[in-house]
Amino acid sequence: MQVGSVTPNVQASNGQGTNVSQTAQNAFGLEFQSLLRIILTQLTYQDPLKPLDNTEFVSQLAQFSQLQQSQNLNDQVTSLLTAQSATQATSLLGRTVDVNVGGNLLSGTVKSVSFTTGSPTITLETPGGQTISSLSIANVAQIRE
Template identity: 55%
Template sequence: MASNPIDALGGSATGTSGTQSTQSATDAFGLGFEDLLKIVLTQLTYQDPLKPMDNFQFVSQLAQFSQIQQTQQMSESLQALVSAQSTAQAASLLGRTVEIPAGSVTLSGKVTAIAFSTNGPSLTITTSSNQTISDISLSSVSKIRETN
């Protein structure tokens, strides 16, 4: 058995950088923040009394765990913000005319419905020839015009 529980996980105490997403921070350890604190407590419980952990090393690990938790919370907040922005953007298109590139042609139609799913909002448009086209990704819209 490894002398350091963190080494036993196959990683260092840092695990991930602040720029990685919440999921990658959790995936790197396969554990949440509370589980990481339990590892530190276990490490303190089973450390060699003749060679106690350096205080600086201990405080450094706690700070790194705190950074991981803050990064996770910030990433979750940003994801919620992006989702809300995408929903608001899609809702603002209702009743407007949009253009969507489709190969060598561009489809144009009035947005008549918006569906929301885990993949994000999708539009339904009705063309000038009364064709209804569904499941159009918000990101595929190339032009937005006011309906006359």
């Protein structure tokens, strides 16, 4: 009788192109496979006269699972905030805004939105025809109709 490997192939996607094992690695500094090997090693080399209590073992697994789910939730919330920020930036297109730049308040029309840095920035055209780019939407002080 041939026995296969005990380690499961966990490559589930969390909807953002990263897999669960990568998320676990980011959270704990170890891959999911490595953590499973640690648990299996703990079971293999435990003292037969003092075996690990079942409830303690299940508790450890539940804690690991909860931490992994918390990390996944955190990744999803971060993704949601990025999408919301993009939506807010695109809603500014064609609108007149006041932007705080180095303590000065500039007014102008939003001509474009860029996502090159990962967070949205706007390009502003002032009433004098000057174009100012790479302004963070966090610096927008007022939106006019």
